[in-house]
Amino acid sequence: MEVGQLQARLIDLTSSLYSEGFLDEQFTQLQQLQDESNPDFVFEVASLFFDDSEKLLNNLGMALDEQVIDFKKVDANVHQLKGSSSSVGAQRVRNACIAFRNLCEEKDREGCLACLQQVKHEFSLVKSKLESLLDLEQQILAAGGLIPMME
Amino acid sequence: MGNNGGEVSCSYSSPLPSTFPYGLRILVVDDDPTCLMVVEKMLKTCRYEVTTCDHPATALSILRERRGCYDVVLTDVYMPDINGFELLEIVGLEMDLPVVMMSANCDVSVAMSGIKHGACYYLMKPISMGEVKNIWQHIIRKHKEDMKDAEEMASFNQIMQMTSPNEESENKNSPTAWDPVNQAASKQRKKKKGAIGVRIEDKGKKVQSLERKPRVLWNAKLHQKFVKAIDQIGIDRAVPKKILEIIDVPGLTRENIASHLQKYRLFLRRLNEENQSGRLLPPTFKSKLGIHPEQPMVSTLDPAGTLNFPEPFNPIGVQPTAAFDMQNSNPSMLMTSVSRLPFINQDSQSNDPFATSGFGQYLNLPTNIQPILQSGSSSSATRVPLLQQNNGSMGFGMVPQQMEACSSLIVDTMPTTHWPTKPIQRTLESASLVNFGMQNAQNNNLTNMGNAELMNRFKQFSISNSTSNYTGLQVSKSADFYRMTQIEPFGEGSSNMNYSSNLVNDISNQGKIPPEPEMNNKGKRPLDAKDKGKMPIVVEEEEDVFLPELTAPDFNLDLYMNLDNLSQYPMGHLGVIQEEDVLMGGSSSSHDIDSLLQQLHRSTFGNSSDIQPDGNGTNDMVFKQAQDGTKHMESNFEVNPFHMGDNDKAE
Numbered sequence: 001m002e003v004g005q006l007q008a009r010l011i012d013l014t015s016s017l018y019s020e021g022f023l024d025e026q027f028t029q030l031q032q033l034q035d036e037s038n039p040d041f042v043f044e045v046a047s048l049f050f051d052d053s054e055k056l057l058n059n060l061g062m063a064l065d066e067q068v069i070d071f072k073k074v075d076a077n078v079h080q081l082k083g084s085s086s087s088v089g090a091q092r093v094r095n096a097c098i099a100f101r102n103l104c105e106e107k108d109r110e111g112c113l114a115c116l117q118q119v120k121h122e123f124s125l126v127k128s129k130l131e132s133l134l135d136l137e138q139q140i141l142a143a144g145g146l147i148p149m150m151e
Numbered sequence: 152m153g154n155n156g157g158e159v160s161c162s163y164s165s166p167l168p169s170t171f172p173y174g175l176r177i178l179v180v181d182d183d184p185t186c187l188m189v190v191e192k193m194l195k196t197c198r199y200e201v202t203t204c205d206h207p208a209t210a211l212s213i214l215r216e217r218r219g220c221y222d223v224v225l226t227d228v229y230m231p232d233i234n235g236f237e238l239l240e241i242v243g244l245e246m247d248l249p250v251v252m253m254s255a256n257c258d259v260s261v262a263m264s265g266i267k268h269g270a271c272y273y274l275m276k277p278i279s280m281g282e283v284k285n286i287w288q289h290i291i292r293k294h295k296e297d298m299k300d301a302e303e304m305a306s307f308n309q310i311m312q313m314t315s316p317n318e319e320s321e322n323k324n325s326p327t328a329w330d331p332v333n334q335a336a337s338k339q340r341k342k343k344k345g346a347i348g349v350r351i352e353d354k355g356k357k358v359q360s361l362e363r364k365p366r367v368l369w370n371a372k373l374h375q376k377f378v379k380a381i382d383q384i385g386i387d388r389a390v391p392k393k394i395l396e397i398i399d400v401p402g403l404t405r406e407n408i409a410s411h412l413q414k415y416r417l418f419l420r421r422l423n424e425e426n427q428s429g430r431l432l433p434p435t436f437k438s439k440l441g442i443h444p445e446q447p448m449v450s451t452l453d454p455a456g457t458l459n460f461p462e463p464f465n466p467i468g469v470q471p472t473a474a475f476d477m478q479n480s481n482p483s484m485l486m487t488s489v490s491r492l493p494f495i496n497q498d499s500q501s502n503d504p505f506a507t508s509g510f511g512q513y514l515n516l517p518t519n520i521q522p523i524l525q526s527g528s529s530s531s532a533t534r535v536p537l538l539q540q541n542n543g544s545m546g547f548g549m550v551p552q553q554m555e556a557c558s559s560l561i562v563d564t565m566p567t568t569h570w571p572t573k574p575i576q577r578t579l580e581s582a583s584l585v586n587f588g589m590q591n592a593q594n595n596n597l598t599n600m601g602n603a604e605l606m607n608r609f610k611q612f613s614i615s616n617s618t619s620n621y622t623g624l625q626v627s628k629s630a631d632f633y634r635m636t637q638i639e640p641f642g643e644g645s646s647n648m649n650y651s652s653n654l655v656n657d658i659s660n661q662g663k664i665p666p667e668p669e670m671n672n673k674g675k676r677p678l679d680a681k682d683k684g685k686m687p688i689v690v691e692e693e694e695d696v697f698l699p700e701l702t703a704p705d706f707n708l709d710l711y712m713n714l715d716n717l718s719q720y721p722m723g724h725l726g727v728i729q730e731e732d733v734l735m736g737g738s739s740s741s742h743d744i745d746s747l748l749q750q751l752h753r754s755t756f757g758n759s760s761d762i763q764p765d766g767n768g769t770n771d772m773v774f775k776q777a778q779d780g781t782k783h784m785e786s787n788f789e790v791n792p793f794h795m796g797d798n799d800k801a802e
Contacts, residue, residue: 026477030631033280041192049185079229085254086277113220 003145010146017133018079022126028088028140031149042137046130052125056081060116064109074112075104081119090130092122172287173198176220180210180238181227181253186276188251193283207233214246221248223271223290228254228261236268240390240409243269244416249293251286253278269409300414369411373400377411386419420684 012037017023034041056077063074096119103111137147177199181187187203192323194201202221204210208229214221224242239250252265253274262273271289274282369377380397382388391408398408 002635015666026279029280033189033196038192041263045185045192048188050208053182054183076229079255080183083183083227083276085185086255087189089277144350 001139001143002141003140006136006140006143007145007148010133010140013129013133013136017129020127021091021095024089024091026086028149030086039098043134045088048132049084049090050127052084053081053093054141057116057120057123060119064113064116069107069109069112071104071112075101078104078119085123090123093119093126094108095121172290175199175287175290176202176222177286178202178204178210178221178223179223179225180204180207180230180235182206182230183227186278190278190283193278193280194225194286195288196280197284199286206231207238209233210238211241214242214248220247221246223249223251223286225251225253225274225286226254228256228265236265237390239265239268239270244389244409244413247297247413247417249290250329251289267406305415373398373403374411376400377408377415381412381415386416433699 014023030042030045038044060074060078060081063070063077078097082094082101085093085097092151096115100112100115100119103115111134140147177194177195179187179190179201181190181203182205184205187205191201191203202213202246210224210226211233214224224238226235226238226242230238233241235252235254239252240247249271250269251272252262252270254261254265255276257275262275263271271293376398377394380394383397384390384393389412391405391412394408394412395403395405508553550722580643645674663721
């Protein structure tokens, strides 16, 4: 595929991610931080986010599996997930975390379990989409093109 | 943004980089690696120097190891072990660095809490580039506030260093001679003292205008509690919340404690730095009364971080007094001055030996003293005899427990004694000779009036006391001083500790020394510095100072010290001096003071003429010779025991 096409695809994908709320302005800032001195910055941050979040989600799963749920611990994990997702701009994940925290406060076990599923779902969605996006960018760069930036 | 360079330097923290805000050294603490990476990148893009850390404990150790290497700390709130607020407090208190907080928690209440805890700013995640760019503004603000504090402190220290009005004041005989504000301003004009490296502008106005917010007045007792609380907790773990719990004073807020603690730590740190560097601090902070560079007379942080409180020092020393207007609504000024008044005993019980907090900032004169210290015009209202002078003379005074009071207490008056070993630090006897004006009702029967009279007479001894300290007494040379054991080489508790400057008072107490909590029986002081980690006082060798009476060849200190033998002491027994007696012109009891004074006088000046009253100053206490030869003191104003008046012409 030639550069132009790749770039077009990238633009489409990026627009949809923003319009569907998967990504927010924070992600744009991340992209703007990427420069010659750190050309893989977005990729690094995204990777870190994915790894860290998976850990957190596992912890959450385990915590909610307990007989007696330690909601404080659950809340702490959700809080952290909320922080990291907001730092990368994963908006829907973040929103899901906010809802999750409310449920934790109410100590709603069922609600928490359901919400955890929701968070996991959102996370996997944004993860795959981001991976596609980053992959496209690599392809464009490899083809000698420039990555179109979102306004 | 621009190069603020040295202008934003603050003596308390390391100066900002000269390329500020670029090159700002920031330590970021967050247990979230994603966020940490993002923020780090943002900061680096802003050309800050970034160090990241994912655990608060690590952050603290980094900060401690590399003091002065960071300008600001950016920390997350929710972290394992130590949360951001605690880190904030510790950093603020130990290192006095600006702290910016961040959190995914967007609750206003949390943000409010952060600011109240002393954070410079509170960022809500996600952190945007714009916010990061402007972090430097918060740093500047903090530095500005620090500078203000520094100036405040410096100005107080200046005031403390004020020598007698005779030295510098243009208006010798005017009531404003003692006005510390004017004094400070005048002194400042005459010689610029960048006491702690901060350029001090017109101190006079500045001091008075530094009324930023209503302050808690840290009186002696309060500070004492504070210090004890810290001692209890351990300086490392001393956080305002715990201190507040221990102190348990209604109305005292955590913020009050936090700011007091911060200043206290700064003070201690300065002292430690001084110790380590082996230099003497500028007079501002050094008590010349026994401050040895290695052995300050103050609480210090030893390497283990334990707060060591020196034994209260009770030299015959200086009466640190600063005239200041008690009515002055600037409590900090008040306090600083007062803190130099070691004897200031918040309660009239002289049982409280640790009279002043010494820390310096917030000590307020006890209200019961205030009226005494009023001497008419408000500007000269509180005349607390000021201490010292550059000639090393020393007046009477008690050195407060905490050193800082001493530092400005006796700025330039150092007893010449050089202590071969660790000198004993004496407890501040609340009812000491120095307690002129101290209304120590209980055990100290020398009322203010009595004291005033004494003081006034002592004034006459100040011929070679260039401090024109009202006491006028000068500490003798080292040998003498040593002999007098006013300040003793640090031994295993000379039992005479208690005596120190309590000349008259001891006597007048009829041998009853108010019990000192930290004293062993019979006034033996538990002076083993090692035990308590207390720093003994080492008195610097200085110019000649003498204490006439106590250097009398026939002076038998042991005899004197043993209060049971007081009657053998030539000075005799003062007995109880009633205020009315003095005011009314004396009674038989005043004879005792008389004889004491005469003794002192004679030993100082030989059988010179009687103390001549100073005729000019209406503020002076006047001694008149009555028909029967007894001297009575009359004054045409409410006697101010601290009032030095102009009798003291010593220079």
